[in-house]
Amino acid sequence: MSKILIRGAKVLGGEAQDVLIDGETIADVGTGLAAEGATVVEAEGKILLPGLVDLHTHLREPGREDSETVLTGTRAAASGGYTAVFAMANTFPVADTAGVVEQVYRLGKESGYCDVQPIGAVTVGLEGKKLAELGAMHESAAGVTVFSDDGKCVDDAVIMRRALEYVKAFGGVVAQHAQEPRLTEGAQMNEGVVSAELGLGGWPAVAEESIIARDVLLAEHVGSRVHICHLSTAGSVEIVRWAKSRGIDVTAEVTPHHLLLTDELVRSYNPVYKVNPPLRTERDVMALREALADGTIDIVATDHAPHPHEDKDCEWAAAAMGMVGLETALSVVQQTMVETGLLTWEAVADRMSFKPARIGRVTGHGRPVSAGEPANLVLVDADYRGEVDPAGFASRSRNTPYEGRELPGRVTHTWLRGRATLVDGNLA
Template identity: 95%
Template sequence: MSKILIRGAKVLGGEPQDVLIDGDTIAEVGTGLSAEGAEVVDAAGKVLLPGLVDLHTHLREPGREDSETVLTGTRAAASGGYTAVFAMANTFPVADTAGVVEQVYRLGQEHGYCDVQPIGAVTVGLEGKKLAELGAMHESAAGVTVFSDDGKCVDDAVIMRRALEYVKAFGGVVAQHAQEPRLTEGAQMNEGVVSAELGLGGWPAVAEESIIARDVLLAEHVGSRVHICHLSTAGSVEIVRWAKSRGIDVTAEVTPHHLLLTDELVRSYNPVYKVNPPLRTERDVMALREALADGTIDIVATDHAPHPHEDKDCEWAAAAMGMVGLETALSVVQQTMVETGLLDWAGVADRMSVKPARIGRATGHGRPVSAGEPANLTLVDTAYRGAVDPAGFASRSRNTPYEGRELPGRVTHTWLRGKATLVDGKLA
């Protein structure tokens, strides 16, 4: 059917309303709407949000299809309530040319579970030595506006300045993986009490904070936009807060796992907890939650980093860094931010849909749930509680830190421009 009536949903957590979808657009929002000619979805007690947008996803294709593909990654995204994702550039070959970003973009269009916007590499081959074809990627069919060497830091200040100057011409943004490489050689986990006790190489907070401090000053000097990927320390929060107070055009993201998990989990030596930047301390976790609540941190981004079984089921030192996150992100945010009273559901929509769409310029996403807007929507059963079972994931990889952990909330329906991609918790 071309018409869908979502009956009695709590729009942004507010009073129950009906939402009528006609084709690819929201036709009407109100109470007691007619169901004539429409498929009816009973949404009583559930929360309706604009479709989620992830500014930081690793889809691995081309080159590491054993970990994830655009198809499996977008199916995972739809399962988690996402209608748009931004695909990081650390593929094989690297997404540093118009040809590669167009390939990823077209794969997203073909599969149709969510919109895929490629992120272009800042430097050729992620090597940090020479600027990639930023202008050509922007002018391509993919229309790239976000550039990142994520997984590697653009540590050369001159290269970073040139990138900021280049993207300023077309309103783009450089998304920085803040990690001073000389300070993190051999790092295995957060530098602190736990790393000292376990004898594992430490990843100090200053390695993140020093790069952020440099880059916000460069952005101020150039008058350009900089975005901080997966911010993880209390000190980083203070630097971003200071930069915003000066009017510097900086935005920042936090991952769900950095809002919930701490370095104490590394005592198990389970490589599922090995991630970059590493899990930090309880003090850092609390600072990140407060910063997300007060707007210092702008958005939640998953840093969905799938790996095949053999890359994680090994000794700690040899294991790959990263966690899958698309299918559990909203549940973690509900537990850490909503159930603690730090955010309401309108705030969740702002941090997980409106602002990431704005930062990445994802047309048609992050829009109000109101008449005339694109029907990109997510319906959430917030009363649900259940243990995470990765066997049921749509992602090709299973490296979740939440296996067996009880989390609240479950996405039941996702609509992309009026087309159901998830129905009753099952992919359409």
């Protein structure tokens, strides 16, 4: 592999420096660097970050290749600055055996655009009745460490306890989709003033908060790790904050769309805003931003949920839940967290690279931008402003809530172990 010299980038948003990549590794970081024969990337004014890591991505393959494939999903990831993604288990067949997770892992290797770490199902078929082959998935070539029935809640307390006990043996983590099913039957949006006015079934905050409260107590009792997926309410923030104050081993994520959008948008009845958990209130959005800033919420995760046109372009009640997010995540975080003064770019690297890699225990990612480290990097033009045009997405699906919205920032380059996957905004 040839040498690459990134010249004049603001490393983690700090002072301008040069970064020399030699093969798969960062060879040097400093000023006035030179390398004969190196490909030079002029990066003056741009932000250089470690490659982003997404702990919550739906790649749909196997079984729903009409929505996304591992190849198209990882191309979208590279376009958004990601060098590693964790693929959720709600595929067809479900990723509840060593065979299925190894298939996803192999497809990720073949794609070449970013590393794919499969997430294993907690229960067989996501049915919540019997533990899946957790140990076999961990011992497989995929080396699964994160387990989740995302899309469905592990609502049986006994099953959840057993899962926490099982993964503790090898340092794994259970990632919970916190949704009490009996409190959300027929739910279409956040329960509140807007749902009452629109006559849509409400998804109450307590349905999320009650499961989180139970699970942090179970994690404390067992002495295991629990991760809360797509936390969305102010009350959930307070429960996680309380749990951390007790020393409970809990981590939590927030999605970009829950940092920006509110349930007021549902007044349009546009199914692009239909998502699980639902868009909440302005009060919730502000609480989530503050919690991400103070570390109560550990990371940003996209919950990238692609759907084909026919599953979203229909009446609200029949529409599928979910939004694509890999290609816009960093821009939304820049707008909601950096430009509001809540996070520095160094803190963005912490929430979108260092910590998710640590929680998922994926090697080679979420590492400092320093000599000797793997050259997994992303270059961002933070001064860019432009309208979101889903026609240009690398994802197979177009169900973005940001179409036509102006967002800041643009990923110009992504490198995976020194190989460019995105160059000047174009996939390599």
